[in-house]
């Protein structure tokens with residue numbers, strides 16, 4: 001039975017970011033008003049656990065469900081909320097925090113909780129790659145390789161991410177040929193990377209798609225053909241300058257749908273919001289679902 005208070009459920013990833021003491025109910029309650037707000041706090045204890053915890057919170061009639069973690073946790077929580085009327089809150093305690101940065105949600109916990117209490121929400125687009133939702137980005141090629149190395153390091157920090165980039169750089173081999181179908185064009189490519197983004201932030205304040213918007217009904221897609229190591233270093237520099245599209249070997253598209261398939265029919269590694277996924281049949285269909293989720297944001301951001 002529900003009383004008249006606002007039921008806010010927190011799904012906390014205790015290993016997000018640098019780890020440290022997890023957000024507890026006792027800690028969170030000091031920022032809310034007893035009687036007005038009723039908190040439920042759940043901690044994930046294994047990978048993907050946040051999905052089951054969120055589903056339970058939906059059954060329990062939560063008014064707001066808050067993902068406390070990074071983009072991986074947000075993906076797990078928000079995927080359950082697509083198409084529902086329950087707004088998503090975000091407390092960005094992850095490493096990269098790409099989506100939260102795009103939405104101007106601060107890393108300061110007290111400020112992030114103030115935003116949730118204010119309940120100003122907007123609808124944002126959601127990406128879908130095959131049957132998986134993404135809120136930030138998805139890609140094949142170098143970025144998927146970086147995520148593979150990042151996951152195997154077990155250290156989710158900026159230095160771990162840079163180390164994973166270096167390992168992928170050293171391992172650089174011959175890319176798997178992919179056929180791409182986008183905006184009426186259909187061509188084969190040996191990709192260094194094919195990157196489709198809903199958000200203008202990858203995390204750690206890096207961006208490959210600075211013009212992307214969460215509300216324009218489009219995916220921003222950067223397609224980069226096979227490049228040598230020197231060009232990769234040049235791309236790294238352009239990335240630091242937020243101008244990756246200046247690379248001669250890149251093409252920038254805006255679209256609501258694209259398709260990729262591996263030409264040899266083999267599997268493809270893809271990353272989805274910073275988590276690795278093996279696509280066994282090598283067929284990937286990526287699309288945008290317009291305004292599919294409600295997110296609580298700072299009050300100066302409006303629809």
Ligand SMILES: Nc1ncnc2c1ncn2[C@@H]1O[C@H](COP(=O)(O)OP(=O)(O)OP(=O)(O)O)[C@@H](O)[C@H]1O
Pocket residue numbers: 013014015016017018044045046047048049069070071072073074076093094095096097098156203273274275
């Ligand atoms: N108790 C746990 N033990 C191990 N893994 C967990 C646990 N709880 C959640 N996870 C997993 O941790 C992974 C990383 O989470 P998340 O992406 O939120 O943090 P992050 O990597 O620090 O942040 P970002 O993605 O913004 O860089 C997710 O794949 C999630 O499923």
